[in-house]
Amino acid sequence: MNILDVTENSIRAKASYIEIDVSADTAEDTLKIEIRDNGCGMSKEQAEKVTDPFFTTRTTRKVGLGIPFFKQAAEGTGGSFEIVSEEGEGTAVKAVFGLSHIDRMPLGDVNSTIYTLVVFNEEIDFHYRYAYDEREFVLDTREMKQILGGLPFRDAEVSEFIKEYLNTNQTEVNAGRIL
Numbered sequence: 001m002n003i004l005d006v007t008e009n010s011i012r013a014k015a016s017y018i019e020i021d022v023s024a025d026t027a028e029d030t031l032k033i034e035i036r037d038n039g040c041g042m043s044k045e046q047a048e049k050v051t052d053p054f055f056t057t058r059t060t061r062k063v064g065l066g067i068p069f070f071k072q073a074a075e076g077t078g079g080s081f082e083i084v085s086e087e088g089e090g091t092a093v094k095a096v097f098g099l100s101h102i103d104r105m106p107l108g109d110v111n112s113t114i115y116t117l118v119v120f121n122e123e124i125d126f127h128y129r130y131a132y133d134e135r136e137f138v139l140d141t142r143e144m145k146q147i148l149g150g151l152p153f154r155d156a157e158v159s160e161f162i163k164e165y166l167n168t169n170q171t172e173v174n175a176g177r178i179l
Contacts, residue, residue: 002073004113005066006035006093013039015090016124018117022110023131024099024179030079031097031104031179042085050083070095077101107179111166114139118162119153130170132177137169 003020010018015037024031042050051071070093071081077098085091097104114128118141128139139162144153151158 001108001113002066002070002095003033003035003110004117006070007113007117009066010035010037010039010091011121011124013037013041013091015039017127018124019127019129020114020117021129021131022107023129023136024133026099026133029099031099031107032094033097034092034094036090036092038090041087041089041091043087047083047085047091050085051081067093073097073105077104111163111170115163115166119159122153130173132173132175132179135173135175137173139165139169 003022007018007020017038019034019036021032021034021036050067052068067083074081074095074097078101079096079098080094081096082094083091110130114126118126118128118139122141124141125145126139126141130137141153144162148158153159153162
């Protein structure tokens with residue numbers, strides 16, 4: 001859910017390109033989640049306050065819990081959290097979790113999250129990288145758009161292909177291991 005929440009922030013920030021990187025390294029005992037965008041970015045003041053649950057730029061509510069919960073989840077496993085943003089340039093969020101830490105929540109169904117983001121935000125280019133130790137795969141919607149020649153991601157066959165691509169590649173990269 002953290003990936004979805006942060007990426008939705010990128011979408012609200014009018015990003016046209018979003019990178020999502022999920023990588024596990026058993027030798028380092030880390031799970032890293034990085035999300036970078038080319039959206040409107042934040043002022044220095046906003047970036048400093050974004051981890052405060054009682055700070056939000058949204059007018060529909062008075063609290064913003066997504067980033068603070070993400071930070072707390074990472075740091076609660078002995079990991080770290082960093083957010084770098086510059087107005088007009090975009091934002092980068094990096095959370096590092098202790099991979100084997102007892103308090104690390106399971107990664108969850110990241111494939112469904114990526115699938116939903118890609119299929120329902122076709123106007124945005126996504127670059128998704130999933131890695132487990134030395135194995136990895138990439139889904140890049142810019143390449144897919146070129147190959148499809150205008151066929152929409154919501155087309156039933158294309159949508160099903162994206163879902164299968166994510167699931168098949170994650171299974172292969174994980175080689176039976178579960179995050």
